[in-house]
Amino acid sequence: MTETSHAPSRQLPAVEKETLSFWTAGAEGRLQICRCEGCGRYLHPPLPRCPDCGGDTSPSTVSGRARVATFTVNHQPWVPGLAVPFVFAAVELVEQPELYVFTNIIGCPVDDVRIGMAVKVAFEQHGDIFLPMFQPLGAADAS
Numbered sequence: 521m522t523e524t525s526h527a528p529s530r531q532l533p534a535v536e537k538e539t540l541s542f543w544t545a546g547a548e549g550r551l552q553i554c555r556c557e558g559c560g561r562y563l564h565p566p567l568p569r570c571p572d573c574g575g576d577t578s579p580s581t582v583s584g585r586a587r588v589a590t591f592t593v594n595h596q597p598w599v600p601g602l603a604v605p606f607v608f609a610a611v612e613l614v615e616q617p618e619l620y621v622f623t624n625i626i627g628c629p630v631d632d633v634r635i636g637m638a639v640k641v642a643f644e645q646h647g648d649i650f651l652p653m654f655q656p657l658g659a660a661d662a663s
């Protein structure tokens with residue numbers, strides 16, 4: 521039997537000023553990443569100032585497209601009620617090299633996840649928080 525990757529139940533993130541839009545913009549279906557207003561560099565995790573040019577930063581909407589950079593498959597329910605298996609991954613957003621988001625890959629068999637696989641954001645709502653998960657980019661999305 522093929523096992524499908526689940527989104528694990530997990531502790532919700534501590535939402536701070538810089539990360540608020542990252543965790544809540546999913547309400548409007550948008551993935552927002554902190555971006556320097558000076559040089560245009562994306563910064564994740566968010567920073568109040570750009571380490572390159574010292575510019576102010578603000579949330580910027582990105583495409584939600586990414587590629588799997590690294591991943592691990594977890595079969596161990598580390599806490600009671602944790603759905604397994606699940607895939608923990610670092611995905612590289614298409615907007616900028618080495619712009620990584622740590623996330624879960626959902627919506628496909630765990631054995632199908634590959635490094636370099638194209639994925640897109642899919643939000644999982646927990647109250648006011650929308651966790652950015654990623655799922656395989658289907659053929660229908662390839663336009």
Ligand SMILES: [Zn+2]
Pocket residue numbers: 556557558559560561570571572573574575
């Ligand atoms: Zn900058």
